[in-house]
Amino acid sequence: MNTIEKKKRRIHKSIEKIFKNRNSIPNFIAGETQISTGLAVYDHLEINAVIDTLLDGWFGLAEKGDEFEKALSRYLSVEHTVFVNSGSSANLLALDAVKQLKNPEKKEIITPALAFPATFNPIVQLGFKPAVVDVDNTLNISLEQLLSAVNENTAGIMFTHCMGNPAKIDEICEIAEKHDLFIIEDTCGALGSFYNDKPCGSFGTASTYSFYPAHGITTGEGGAVATNDQELDMIIRKLRDWGRDCRCKSNALDIDGECNNRFNYRIDNFYYDHRYVFSQLGYNMKPLELQAAMGIEQLKKLDAFNKQRKKNFNLYKQELSQFKDFIELPEIYEQADPVFFGLPIIINNPNIDRRDLLIFLNRKKIATRLLFAGNILKQPGYRDIECSVYGNLSVSDKIMKDCFWIGIHPGITEEMISYVINAFREYFSSQV
Numbered sequence: 001m002n003t004i005e006k007k008k009r010r011i012h013k014s015i016e017k018i019f020k021n022r023n024s025i026p027n028f029i030a031g032e033t034q035i036s037t038g039l040a041v042y043d044h045l046e047i048n049a050v051i052d053t054l055l056d057g058w059f060g061l062a063e064k065g066d067e068f069e070k071a072l073s074r075y076l077s078v079e080h081t082v083f084v085n086s087g088s089s090a091n092l093l094a095l096d097a098v099k100q101l102k103n104p105e106k107k108e109i110i111t112p113a114l115a116f117p118a119t120f121n122p123i124v125q126l127g128f129k130p131a132v133v134d135v136d137n138t139l140n141i142s143l144e145q146l147l148s149a150v151n152e153n154t155a156g157i158m159f160t161h162c163m164g165n166p167a168k169i170d171e172i173c174e175i176a177e178k179h180d181l182f183i184i185e186d187t188c189g190a191l192g193s194f195y196n197d198k199p200c201g202s203f204g205t206a207s208t209y210s211f212y213p214a215h216g217i218t219t220g221e222g223g224a225v226a227t228n229d230q231e232l233d234m235i236i237r238k239l240r241d242w243g244r245d246c247r248c249k250s251n252a253l254d255i256d257g258e259c260n261n262r263f264n265y266r267i268d269n270f271y272y273d274h275r276y277v278f279s280q281l282g283y284n285m286k287p288l289e290l291q292a293a294m295g296i297e298q299l300k301k302l303d304a305f306n307k308q309r310k311k312n313f314n315l316y317k318q319e320l321s322q323f324k325d326f327i328e329l330p331e332i333y334e335q336a337d338p339v340f341f342g343l344p345i346i347i348n349n350p351n352i353d354r355r356d357l358l359i360f361l362n363r364k365k366i367a368t369r370l371l372f373a374g375n376i377l378k379q380p381g382y383r384d385i386e387c388s389v390y391g392n393l394s395v396s397d398k399i400m401k402d403c404f405w406i407g408i409h410p411g412i413t414e415e416m417i418s419y420v421i422n423a424f425r426e427y428f429s430s431q432v
């Protein structure tokens with residue numbers, strides 16, 4: 001072993017020691033430790049992988065990027081996965097690419113009102129008109145409403161598996177096939193959720209993922225687009241990298257590039273280095289190689305993380321049923337096997353004031369979040385959006401007014417859950 005390798009080994013050992021003395025999940029002190037909605041759970045394995053990549057001195061996506069994308073494709077049961085710098089970028093890239101291949105002349109996209117901005121915004125930003133429909137009691141796009149919104153201008157459907165709870169994707173696919181529509185599955189909060197024994201995200205024309213800490217795995221910031229369509233994959237990659245036509249690795253040492261053709265490209269009657277040929281109006285949405293190194297390690301832990309999320313969900317479901325006169329959880333389709341991103345709780349009693357309950361929980365160090373934008377059309381920045389609205393969006397409105405979510409991530413322990421349940425008990429017993 002050379003000296004550099006020996007020094008690296010020493011660094012690895014030191015980092016490992018730090019993590020031996022520091023749990024990846026903080027010790028819980030009731031009433032003092034924040035019970036968070038999201039937490040990056042990692043240890044020396046991720047840190048050492050990142051350090052190795054930093055020491056290699058190459059920051060742009062290279063071998064680790066490839067390895068992470070391949071591992072993701074295997075996990076998701078899809079042919080191609082493109083690693084990008086966030087889930088929001090993934091949605092923008094997916095739609096920008098899909099619209100070039102499918103229904104380019106059509107201008108409406110059906111999407112639920114109950115949304116996170118990153119799912120809704122690309123529709124408007126890319127010049128489509130949102131056809132806004134309601135959700136059902138699983139918090140997912142209502143099939144009845146979806147059908148009522150389909151018309152000759154409909155290009156596709158873009159929706160979320162809300163909070164990790166699978167939408168009725170088999171029937172959405174049937175509708176899409178019948179009317180020749182594309183599907184973009186925002187799977188940002190549903191990595192590891194299944195429907196009919198198939199991973200969410202493996203059904204649509206393209207699907208998207210987020211690796212921000214509250215999500216299934218984390219690369220700090222980060223995301224991905226997955227598809228089974230090779231041409232789509234190529235367009236997404238180009239759009240991610242400024243629209244660059246050349247797909248050779250930027251660290252390829254061969255002077256002709258990996259394709260052996262770098263200096264043979266012609267524009268008009270002269271040669272032009274293929275690395276500076278741009279065949280798409282693209283963006284820069286590239287993540288870093290060190291994020292890929294972290295992602296590889298995180299992905300190895302995903303099954304264990306999801307097992308813990310499911311355990312937390314089941315415990316909460318069982319315990320919270322004692323408060324059924326005050327709160328309820330969303331329904332789950334029979335064919336769905338969800339891994340919840342967070343635990344959505346819906347107040348079903350008119351005497352419970354959400355604001356008061358949330359202040360009570362937060363004072364007890366139980367972090368809460370609202371279900372993203374709620375009915376996004378009610379948000380100040382969206383009031384003047386040109387869109388078609390189908391139905392009265394009453395479920396989205398109810399969720400906006402009466403729902404919130406708490407953490408269920410792998411850093412949540414049984415001890416924390418019993419503390420949260422006691423807090424709910426204290427609050428609800430003071431309300432009767």
Ligand SMILES: Cc1ncc(COP(=O)(O)O)c(C=O)c1O
Pocket residue numbers: 086087088089091116118119160186188189209210211212222223
């Ligand atoms: C459903 C959904 N889509 C997209 C995103 C955006 O992901 P990112 O934060 O990585 O941009 C989020 C983030 O929480 C999300 O919940």
